[in-house]
Amino acid sequence: ALYYKFIISEILFYSKNKIINLCKLPFYCYLLFKKVISDTFLNLFGFGGISSLGNLDSKDIDHKFLQWFVGFTDAEGTFLIKTKNKSEVNFSYQITLHIDDSAVLYLIKEKLGIGVVSIKGNTCTFAVHSFQLIVDVLLPIFDKYPLITHKQLDYRDWRIAVSLKKNSAAPNRKTISVAPETFNQIVQIKESINSNRTNFYGYNICYSMISKYWLLGFVEGDGSFHFTNNRAIFSITQKDRQVLEAISIFLQNIPRAPIFNGLFLGPQPNCIITGKNNNTAYQLTISDTDVLFQYIFPFFKDLPFLSRKGVDFKIWSVGLFLIIHGYSKIPTGKAILLKLANNMNSKRYFSNMIDILDTAEISALFEIEPPFNIFSKKSHFALAKKYAIAQGSRKGYNIHIYKDGEEIPGSPFNSYRQGGQAIGLDSVSSIKNYIDTGRVFKDVYTFYSSPINKFNHFENFNKK
Template sequence: MLRCILWNKIKFQNKDIFEKKQTFKTNRIFKRSYSSLVNSKTLSNKVTNYKHKIDPWFVTGLIDAEGSFAISVLKSPSTKIGWSVNARFKITVHKTDLDLILELKNFFGENIGKIVMFKDTCTYRVDKLNDILEVIIPHFEIYPLVTQKLADYILFKEIVSLMKNKEHLTLDGLRKILSFKASLNLGLSSELKDKFLNIEAVKRPLIIDKDIPSPFWMAGFTTGDGSFYLIVRANKLNEKPRIDIGFTIAQHSRDILLLEKFIDFFKCGRVKKDSRHSVHYYVVTNIKDITNNIIPFFNKYNTIGVKSLNFTDWCEGAEIIKSKAHLSEEGVSHIIAIQGRMNSKRSFNT
């Protein structure tokens, strides 16, 4: 039998982590509906230290997948130049992955950043300049990003350095910041372009030939952007349904060279293009590759959060396919049942 390791359940003992009456179970099944947590209520900043601390490379991989580095420039009548500059590091996931966000907050420190719940999302964000300078940036200097997001980080770091030197408090310094912001993420807003003419964008850093630095990076990256799937497709009348199984990671086409390195990393798979969007996929669908390469890897280097639950169910489906049991009606029914509790179909109701 394939041995699929479910992430150890984390025990949180600090009852102050939520506002009063907002309780939860740490096995990812919640006692109360999140309807009580909408309206952007901010959780307490205190997080109990866990017995397990995630690997630093896992954190970088997760941020490569889901994190962002942002600079906001907004009108502010309270400042001498009439504009304020703010830096923010954040990661947003679905509310069912609150445990993952709690792990991340614990990693950076209980007094670093805050957790905000809004509708179906959960965000960990760090806004304080000193925290960014003393905690966030040092992490990514030691454990650097791998995807094209590294370019955004480099630009973000330059702006934060200017803010440290108080240059954001002068118009000349602000224009210098805007030249970096113009190449960061989506660039300058229409309002900023109208108010600050002739801003020359700095050249965006080109990230090429980055190697996968650690298997823990891959575990973190997969936690954010990977997918374990089972699909049951109906065939013609009186024919058995077709069952597809696969592991995939999607990325913007600008990171195609990185995706191609996944083939050597896992010793299997291929890269294919989405014909409708600027997206490429690393895909593994061969059952031997799945059972010999993919499953052993993630049994050793675990994903965290809901992705780990999907992986466990996926392994169960892979065992059925490997044994050819999916060729029977009973096996097909078993696969359908597994598929019905995976990914977007997973229920978290008590």
């Protein structure tokens, strides 16, 4: 059996109080993980940080970055029209993010060579207000690299309005007066785009329009790498179901590229699309662990993340590696997975920080022989089922719930749901995430699959 050893070679933390050269570092912090598991796995997490595309020639930088930029715009960008005095028209393009994500906006400003970045409260905005720069720089980009979501319709109409203004007077003035007829035409366009849009005629999309760099930019805006119920999840949330259907076809055609030979031959990516918020939005989800490990992880691993979503992806990758090898089935692994989850997505913002990753804990965990033998040619589901049976589980675990160190009335419970109902929880996900970790839920409850004394014996057995 392989001896698994995990090495974390470098962790760079960031601070609000430090001035960082954003031209050289396109994010406030990144976590650089290196793992050594076998000779074929030496640099798996040695991504070299979030790429600045520095290894590409200038033509590739333009081509690949601009595809990324259009994908990011499809997720986060807005085309705006402002009118006043019944004759003046101003146009702008903008992206607004949380202030902790401002570095990617400075990167966009640097790459495009236009625009300004402003900060207000806990948000930051990249904006282009210059009419001349909109005409000379932005229009050629979006004409050459078309938007794919419904935003293509907003751009189409916004572009028509820009042309109306351009043809009405000299375009180099920041604010100009236009003829009443032109003004009325532009007002009609303004009132029919963005959140006011009801006409979707002329919307064109097929999966062949999607490139991997567009998809990366789109995922950095609307995608999520996260954990739910001790499972790794990749998802994209969007109002436009057709886009998710096209992305689903694209992902079903990406190559299988496992980092190890001799693994279970997993199925092609199966993307589930479900409605959210009364079908006002839709979510594409991939949760099959084998698919994530053999398709999704290798695909994104080789792409140059430009935002702090790259930090999420790296942490998620460590968690996926932990899950595929079964470490999430033992208490210490569950606790570390919970810590990883508490350092991702919205929880990585300064205002939401909960846990600091303990690299010694992670290193110690990967010194343990993995609970699952991924070279057994069995699926992750089969290995998990085999492990559960070996641990004496049939239809799940008994749930022992403790409050301030004392078992609550009715404990143990026969299911997660019964336990959740006893303490007023509508969802069982918190129990699944916290069980056997020793972590205190809401500063009150702890959850175990065995009585505390027996659990402690089991924990000590696993450490031997």
